[in-house]
Amino acid sequence: MEDSPKIFPLGDNCLTVDFGNEIAIELNDKAIALTNQFTKDPFPGFIEAVPAYSSLSVFYNIVEVREHFSEFDSAFAAVAWLVRASLEYPDKLVKSERRAIDVPVDFGGAAALDIGVIAERSAMSPANVIDLFTARTYRVYMLGFLPGFAYMGEVDERIAVPRKDSPRTKVPKGSVGIASRQTGIYPFESPGGWQIIGRTNLEMFSPDRDSPCLLAPGDEVRFVPLARS
Amino acid sequence: MSLVFKKPGILTTVQDLGRTGWRSLGINPNGVMDAAAARIANAVLGNSDSAAVLEFHFPAPEIEFDADTKIAIAGADFGARIDGTDLQNWSSAFVKEGSLLKFAKPGFGRRGYLSVEGGLQVHKWLGSSSTNLAARVGGCSRRELIAADRIECATAPDTAPALKIGQSIMPPYSRFPTIRVIAGNEFEFLTAIAERSLLLDRFTLTNDCDRMGYRLAGTPLHLLDDLQMVSSAVTFGTIQILPDGQLIILMADHQTSGGYPRLGSVASVDLPLLAQTGPGDGLSFSPISIEEAEWLALQFEKELKFLRVGCKFRNQNDHH
Secondary structure (H helix, E strand, O other): OOOOOEEEEOOOOEEEEEOOOOOOHHHHHHHHHHHHHHHHOOOOOEEEEEEOOOEEEEEEOHHHHHHHOOOOOOHHHHHHHHHHHHHOOHHHOOOOOOOEEEEEEEOOHHHOOOHHHHHHHHOOOHHHHHHHHHOOEEEEEEEOOOOOOEEEEOOOHHHOOOOOOOOEEEEOOOEEEEEOOEEEEOOOOEEEOOEEEEEOOOOOEOOOOOOOEOOOOOOEEEEEEOOOO | OEEEEEEOOOOOEEEOOOOOOOHHHOOOOOOOOOHHHHHHHHHHHOOOOOOOEEEEOOOOOEEEEOOOEEEEEEEEEOOEEEOOEEOOOOEEEEEOOOOEEEEOOOOEEEEEEEEEOOOOEOOOEOOEOOOEOOOOEOOEOOEOOOOOOEEEOOOOOOOOOOOEOOHHHOOOOOOOOEEEEEEOOOHHHEOHHHHHHHHHOOEEEEEEEOOOEEEEEOOOOOEOOOOOOOOEEOOOOEEEEOOOOOEEEEOOOOOOEEOOOEEEEEOHHHHHHHHOOOOOOEEEEEEOOHHHHHHHHHHHHHHHHHHHHHHHHHHHHHOO
């Protein structure tokens, strides 16, 4: 029997299921699997489920939940029960589709705003930093901060520089950043404090596209250096 | 017919009850700050609950109506006047073609709502009319209103005496409301002194209060541990403690995830009270159980349903 997760209210129309406060693939797998389960087989009153690094949050309409699960003292108790019931049979949970996505990145010139800082802090050449960065496949743990902004990991410890002390007021669209063991891509221009290693011209967020965000939780991302002429 | 914006006002946007279903992609719901005001304004006109409305601040917009229609104003009282005649909040009113709606003074509250019969017609994105200012999507032309903008809506005949709603459903607005809070996962990490401060002190709203969040000023609160949190979902009403011990309450334009300890969540029935406060106002907090918070939310839903049925009946009879 696995440890049961902590379940607590996030307001009166949402609860969070916390599998453990850490960045770990198996916890993230659970969060995504349970999200998929509820999305595929929604209970009456289900609004949406949102996976994060090691938790998921389930939003619901309390009027509908109370109507359908009137034997519980609260909508919270009913949804918490639904969560526990789904977790009793982990094998039945919907496995996530593991999409592999290549992201072409320009690691040179004006695109790599902080490559100098990263190289200096890591005590290696910019070329070595880029080699280490592109050697790995990164998992999309979750999206947040901005529409289409994927939190990915884990960055090689040797180049895992912390975010900037004071954030930039404008990070250009498509910038690829590092913040400790995490990496992410700014979907459009915004303020931000991550150390910028390069830039992609892939549209991470495109509101008029059928699926407006390119990446989804569970995806596997590779950064491919763009050949520079 | 259209609403024609002679003056845009400050950060006037089109909003509905929010764009849900997309948080897992980082797409935040947005939507009205004061859902009670917006829903009541829609109810008195017989609109659908989630019809798009205008959210405005003071200085408020000046709007010309290029055809006859019916409107309702709710939330903040900015002294609405149509062609020089006072217009009451929380009631429906018929406006004639060519009328000009102005707002005279910031009487009470921070955010006003204007609903128009049939709802504001803007291009929906992912099923919602709400404006997402950060991503520049939704609403009227994907942004806040500017001068000379036009928003389409339906015309309505002058058929009826104005509908005015009863007091009981109106939120008990105050510049110094007591906000009921459901304890969050990290509440237990507050020191005993910090817990006492949270529940007994008054917190002041700083100038850093907008649709994304309200930063409060008060005695700094301390946690028993230096909690290192991995990011997880946050929502409208989540109360987080910042590294300097001050509080931030996330509002309608919140991000979908956050990494600061969550001390609690505002009971949803008290979010409208929060929406009508602003810089210089003050808050107190009082604890509420999840069961009580749900019960209050259900009570509001019942009253609103009752109001909707009543208004629909009146509006239908008017059309005879």
